[in-house]
Amino acid sequence: MNAERTTISEAGTHVGETVQIPGWLYNMRKSGKIVFPLLRDGTGVMQCVAVKSALPENLFETIKNLTQESSVIFTGKIRADERAPGGYEMDVENVEVVQRVPESDAYPITPKEHGIEFLMDHRHLWLRSQRQHAIARVRHEVVRAVRDYFDSHGFTLVDTPIFTPAACEGTTNLFEVNYFEDQKAYLTQSGQLYNEANAMAFGKVYCFGPTFRAEKSKTRRHLTEFWMVEPEMAYADLDEVKRVAEELIVFIVGRVLELRRPELKALERHVSKLEAIKAPFPRISYDEAVKILHSKSSEIQWGGDFGGTDETLLSEGYDRPLMVDRYPTAVKAFYMQPDPERPEVAMGVDVLAPEGYGEIIGGGQRIHDAALLLRRIEEHNLPKDAFNWYIDLRKYGSVPHGGFGMGIERCVAWLCGLEHLREAIAFPRMIYRLRP
RNA sequence: UCCUCAGUAGCUCAAUGGUAGAGCAUUCGGCUGUUAACCGAAGGGUUGUAGGUUCGAGUCCUACCUGAGGAGCCA
Known part of the structure; x- marks a missing residue:
């Protein structure tokens, strides 16, 4: 039998034709002399129909005795049917069993x-379920949108190293690895410092890859390995950083709404919440945020960073992402540009996703003055020698510049309405989970 | 690192300190339009581990292991 091979997503273009679809048995409902195998092929799930009277005896028995997730190649005629969840069904004419899962090890x-x-x-098996499938496809769309956005807005992709010789920020939350016999290396927690060098070479750049945090966080908002996209722009100030962050988010949400509606529906995501994501996003200062939190009976003190609950309290008043800027300099990284009019606050911005999904973007303007940067490095007790190259960027044609990092999993979790970040990546790495 | 909760059949969960049970899955039987199909039957257990209290522990106590949620820290 030489029927044309196709996929479930393409089945609608083959109505009336006999085609071959390779896949896996998702589930099967039986009713005596008629059985309904559900075929899954990675592009979708389709109900098939096998009728005893229409098939050779042994073929019907073979189909009837198939087990869940057995790999099979079904051949049959595609038919539109209102009763089918996907709109199309296959009347099975033949089946090739590639591997039958034994009952003894179901x-x-x-x-x-x-x-x-x-x-x-x-x-490794859970990924086959429809829910995980939908999440993975939304994630793919997010990644594609991120790349399309930067690629079409003058950014050059320049990826930064995973092995780094020292910390970008603190040293306590880095994974340490042996680098040959006598050296230690650390897995990157941000490509930003290298990004700054790249921005001075290319103007606008981004890097996109995995980052690692050895923080002992055990919450639904944390992974030890996660993916981050980080744009960095020469001649950009805080307002420009915020504008790009806003435009990027609007672009991503638009793309997902445009191309991944079936997946959002499968996830039972309230699409109206995403349709509300339009520019301009509300912009408030840290000072205002603290006032809002006090009015909601938070006990935060000026000068402290927000906890998870604080972020939820802040974002619940808005239907779109909230931008909070000018955090206290003391709680922010050493490279953060202080506000020239109020040095006690830094020109940094966090973007808090709605519905309590927390910080999806963090960024800001970097220090471009060599003397100030040097002072900050000393104040933070960082090893100056390790930062010589970074200080060079301020010695040779320094310009105001800035950028941000967006966590892909947090973004995906928000868009999909997930309760936990672990579902937003195929194989999550968390403090107490390294397998599979 | 700290706090809270949980570990019972392959899975999800019941079981007043007194004979360990149900649904799903599996096997067998029935059913020609099922939508997590349904109906009937069968098999399936060292109750996370080690101690302790008790006439008697799945249940109470101690320690440990594993997992989950959260705090701190962070995207």
Whole structure:
């Protein structure tokens, strides 16, 4: 039989034709002399129909005795049917069983409920479920939108190293690795410092890759390995950083709404919440944020950083991402440009996603004055020698510049309405989970 | 590192200190339009580990292990 091979997503273009679809058995409902195998092929799930009277005896028995997640190649005629969830069904004419999962070692993830521990232990199989499939496709769309946005706005992709000789910020939250016999290296927690060098070479750059934080955080908002996109722009001030961050988010949300509606529906995401994401985003200062928090009976003191609850309290008053700028210089990184009119606050901005999803973007304007940068490095007790190259950037044609980092998983979790970041990446790495 | 909660059948969960049970999954039987299909039957257990209290512990106590949620820290 030489039927044309196709996919479930393309089945609608083959109505009336006999085609071949390779995939896996997702589930099967049986009713005596008629069975309904659900075929999954990575592009979708399609209900097939096998009728005993229309098939050779042994073929019908083969189909009827298939087990969940067995790999199969179904051949049959595509038919539009209102009763089918996807709109199309296949009347099965033949099946090639590539590998039949034995009953003695049945597929562990059944169509019923499972606990998170079990599912995380079987993450390599859990990815086959429709929900995980939808999340992965939204993530793909987010990544594609990020790249399209920067690629079409004059940014050059210049990726930064994963191995770094020293910390960008503190040293306590870095993963240390042996670098041959006598050296230590650290896994990057941000490409920003190198990004600044790249920005002085190319004007506008971005890097996009995994970052690592050895913080012992055990919450739904933390991973030890996550993906971050970081743009950096020469001749950009804080307002420009905020403008780009806003434009990027609006672009991403628009793309996901345009191309991933079926996935959002599968995730039961309230699309109206995402349709509200339009420029301009509300912009408030840290000072105002503290006042708002006090009015909501938070006990935050001026000078402290926001906790998870504070971020939720702040964002709940808005239907779109909230930009908070001018944090106390003391709680921010050493390279943050102080406000010339109020040196006690820094020209940094955090973007808090709505619905309590917290900080998805952090960034700001960097110090461009060599003397000030040197002073900050000393104040933070950082090893000056390690930063000589970074200080060079202020010696040879220094310009005001800035950028930000956006956490991909937090962005995906927000767009998908996930309760936990661990579902936003295929194989999450968390403090107490390194497998599978 | 700290706080809270939880570990019972392959999975999700019940079980007043007194004979360990149900649903799903699996196997067998029934059903030609099912939508997490349904109906009937069967098999399936060292109750996370080690101690302790008790006539008797899944249940109470101690320690440890594993996991979950949170705090601090952070995207």
